[in-house]
Amino acid sequence: MSIDHPSFGRIDANRVIIFDTTLRDGEQSPGFSMNLAEKLRMAEALEELGVDVMEAGFPVASKGDFDSVHQIAQKVKNTVVCALARSGGKNDIASAGEAIKPAKRGRIHNFISTSPLHMKYKLRMEPETVLEVIEAGNRAARQFTDDVEWSAEDGSRTEPDFLCRCVETAIRAGATTINIPDTVGYSTPEDMARIFADLRARVPGADGVIFSTHNHNDLGLGVANTIAALKAGARQVECTINGIGERAGNAALEEIIMVLRTRHDVLPFTTGIHTERLLRTSRMLATITGFDVQPNKAIVGRNAFAHESGIHQDGILKNAATYEIMTPESVGWTRSSLVLGKHSGRAAFRDKLKAMGYDKLEEDQFNEAFSRFKDLADRKKVIYDEDLVALVDDEVRDH
């Protein structure tokens, strides 16, 4: 299933293209907008992270969006810079084409809704007219670049026969990537698998394009749906750092990448992502937007590699693999942290004291300090190093 692609050349059958839309779909969520300087900093970080395509904005939407896509296109050298456009928008495609002009490799991503609900109420268009718009939009985009993506907005709620006709039309008109978004996060992994298997089996020309998956997280299934789509033949995933995006967000890049890496035994896919840069990229976005991720967020949350329970801490000290399925270093943390709290045991307490230089306590001093620590931990949620210093110094002085 290897494919010749206008931007990437020959792509191996199991190479997954990582399409980051932090700067477009991510930025669309309330409170997450970024100014030009911030977008340029993020674009640089995404390039260093190794994403294959970055969707930099929606140029026709505003002058600010046009300028940021245009400047990112000037700055970025190794990543394809993509601009969004409505297939039937008045100046959308020309504006996207102009914005990506300076890019070493530029893509236009055009889209139109294809579900009965969207065609009837949002577009007020007949299905046959939607097909004409798809044809015209993709032909127009090809005037600017050979790398053209088309998306069926609300594709996962589109009637299957009509979706096949839309995709066939887009391919005939020159699209080289076909994206099927789960725009409202409604699908299950089984739905996703069926959609991609169906399109690949039934649409003429399907062998010559990359299928792409774009999943929103309204039911918390964004990453699961992405993995199901890959298993059914999709080879591009659309995602954002920290999972930011419309409503409940998009599938999180860092989670998808670490699923593929950690479960390579059953998901034999490769990407170009430098995983050890995941944490710093996540932190940069949080600092720029002012929204931190929740502590229990997979991969990049403060507690993702923190252990408090005594049983777990004891296991980690003996062999980290007992409670860690990936190393913290592999995603950019310096090491796992053993957090001292009321669930901690003697092993972690001893380890912590040792790390703080208290390695010469007599056994009875240690026992007394541990018992005081447990009393303190019952009263206090977080035990800081200073608490321990006070506690152990008291113990040493009392003897």
Ligand code: KIV
């Ligand atoms: O969710 C969606 O349908 C989109 C499209 C514009 C690709 O973001």
Ligand code: ZN
């Ligand atoms: Zn989206």
